[in-house]
Amino acid sequence: MIAGQLSQRVVVTRDAASTRALAGALAAAARPGDMISLVGDLGAGKTQFAKGFGAALGITDTIVSPSFVLMAEYRGRLPLFHVDLYRLADAADALAGGLIDDRQVEGVTLVEWAERLADAMPQERLDVLIDGSGDEPRRITLRPGDATYARYLDAVPAGVEAADGDGVEAAMPEDGGR
Ligand SMILES: Nc1ncnc2c1ncn2[C@@H]1O[C@H](COP(=O)(O)OP(=O)(O)OP(=O)(O)O)[C@@H](O)[C@H]1O
Numbered sequence: 001m002i003a004g005q006l007s008q009r010v011v012v013t014r015d016a017a018s019t020r021a022l023a024g025a026l027a028a029a030a031r032p033g034d035m036i037s038l039v040g041d042l043g044a045g046k047t048q049f050a051k052g053f054g055a056a057l058g059i060t061d062t063i064v065s066p067s068f069v070l071m072a073e074y075r076g077r078l079p080l081f082h083v084d085l086y087r088l089a090d091a092a093d094a095l096a097g098g099l100i101d102d103r104q105v106e107g108v109t110l111v112e113w114a115e116r117l118a119d120a121m122p123q124e125r126l127d128v129l130i131d132g133s134g135d136e137p138r139r140i141t142l143r144p145g146d147a148t149y150a151r152y153l154d155a156v157p158a159g160v161e162a163a164d165g166d167g168v169e170a171a172m173p174e175d176g177g178r
């Protein structure tokens with residue numbers, strides 16, 4: 001793989017259960033210390049993704065958006081730290097509050113509204129970008145921030161629908177190869 005040209009995958013889910021199932025399959029690739037940012041508009045399906053991911057880690061508690069705390073912790077095969085930055089006034093608050101700190105090394109951290117932390121998010125992470133809302137199909141882009149996160153791309157089940165323009169081409173420069 002050429003540095004700077006990490007591939008990404010773009011898939012489509014047509015209902016919430018499919019998004020949860022996709023997340024559950026990806027959870028098989030989870031390792032301690034992993035960081036996953038969930039980016040998408042209100043109602044895109046970030047929490048649905050977290051529910052499916054957590055269930056596959058063996059978490060039996062109901063995962064809901066941690067609206068009144070910035071982070072909720074769940075016990076599973078790996079601990080899951082579910083962060084929701086929607087109400088975050090200022091990224092500095094989160095860092096000052098120790099939001100992304102040493103505790104997460106033993107578990108997987110899922111961060112809704114991760115873009116609010118901007119450069120304070122570690123580069124080593126998986127981005128899950130969810131496009132669509134309401135009853136629309138969701139276009140879900142899985143983008144590894146570094147090569148170690150590429151293993152999540154291999155965890156996408158064979159039956160998952162690929163979006164138009166999926167694959168390495170999508171990560172290539174506009175004039176790539178021509
Ligand atoms: N393909 C799909 N994937 C995920 N959710 C879907 C899909 N189709 C419909 N939905 C519905 O969209 C809603 C997604 O809600 P969810 O709470 O997961 O969004 P969210 O991105 O976490 O929003 P918020 O920013 O408010 O936290 C749910 O009601 C779910 O049933």
Ligand SMILES: [Mg+2]
Nearest residue numbers: 046047065112
């Ligand atoms: Mg949510």
